[in-house]
Amino acid sequence: MPLRNGGFERKSKASDQIPSSSLADIAFLLLIFFMVTTVFRQERERPIEWPSAEATEQIDENRQNIMYIWVEQDGGIFINDQPVSMDQVSSLVAPAWIESQRRLRISLRADARAPYRFIDGVMEEIKAGGAIYVVFATDLERRMARERR
Amino acid sequence: MAILKKKTKVSDEIPSSSMADIAFLLLIFFLVTTVFPKDQGLQIVLPEAQEEVEVSQRNILHINVGTDGLVRYRRGDSENEFTVRPPEMEDIWRMEVAQNENLIAGVRTHPEAQHRYMVQVLDALQMAGAQRISLQMGEG
Numbered sequence: 001m002p003l004r005n006g007g008f009e010r011k012s013k014a015s016d017q018i019p020s021s022s023l024a025d026i027a028f029l030l031l032i033f034f035m036v037t038t039v040f041r042q043e044r045e046r047p048i049e050w051p052s053a054e055a056t057e058q059i060d061e062n063r064q065n066i067m068y069i070w071v072e073q074d075g076g077i078f079i080n081d082q083p084v085s086m087d088q089v090s091s092l093v094a095p096a097w098i099e100s101q102r103r104l105r106i107s108l109r110a111d112a113r114a115p116y117r118f119i120d121g122v123m124e125e126i127k128a129g130g131a132i133y134v135v136f137a138t139d140l141e142r143r144m145a146r147e148r149r
Numbered sequence: 150m151a152i153l154k155k156k157t158k159v160s161d162e163i164p165s166s167s168m169a170d171i172a173f174l175l176l177i178f179f180l181v182t183t184v185f186p187k188d189q190g191l192q193i194v195l196p197e198a199q200e201e202v203e204v205s206q207r208n209i210l211h212i213n214v215g216t217d218g219l220v221r222y223r224r225g226d227s228e229n230e231f232t233v234r235p236p237e238m239e240d241i242w243r244m245e246v247a248q249n250e251n252l253i254a255g256v257r258t259h260p261e262a263q264h265r266y267m268v269q270v271l272d273a274l275q276m277a278g279a280q281r282i283s284l285q286m287g288e289g
């Protein structure tokens with residue numbers, strides 16, 4: 001019998017197929033990761049124009065300790081999807097401040113075009129409610145965008 | 150008596166070949182529905198009640214933000230007022246604080262000025278590393 005391949009025969013029995021039996025495990029691992037990290041949105045976003053800032057930083061606080069106050073261009077204030085009047089803000093901030101053990105961050109999501117008197121009014125209300133940490137919600141602005149401006 | 154024999158050849162195992170398909174379907178669903186939280190912005194700390202302190206005029210940089218988006222600033226102990234665009238405040242603050250490290254930024258915004266102008270000034274100050282910033286509303 002003539003020798004094939006000059007007598008050198010492949011001894012390896014390794015399959016040349018991608019093992020598909022572990023595919024499900026990989027998929028489930030990814031699935032569980034996304035399930036755990038998903039946070040369902042509790043409130044609906046108001047349509048505002050976001051101001052942008054270069055010094056924008058992430059809030060390093062739990063979501064439970066962040067309170068969102070929306071200020072629209074016409075001065076309409078929304079907390080938890082509910083329209084509220086200016087003088088109601090402090091009565092909503094105060095219990096949240098105590099509940100969070102003085103860690104509450106107020107994310108002030110104000111429209112870029114809103115007149116400053118509304119922002120000042122809300123900040124006075126926040127102060128009256130006892131909270132001191134305020135974050136002006138902004139979009140991150142890249143330096144390139146700024147130079148074009 | 151006839152022997153009753155099970156003729157069916159149906160496997161009694163759960164088919165595992167479709168498991169990956171199911172998992173990927175769920176995976177894609179979660180990928181699509183995930184919303185990453187956008188909790189970002191410019192952080193400031195408001196003064197607590199009854200925490201008002203007298204500050205010497207020497208240590209204040211008055212920064213006035215107008216309805217036109219321009220910034221007029223002057224040192225507390227000076228009469229000279231300069232008008233600049235908000236991004237220029239970054240270098241100005243660096244220069245001023247190099248001369249006086251106790252400097253406080255007193256940002257006074259016109260009631261009718263757009264929120265974005267105040268944010269631009271605050272952004273410039275924070276980029277320059279300013280820590281002591283006071284936000285106030287100017288007279289209309």
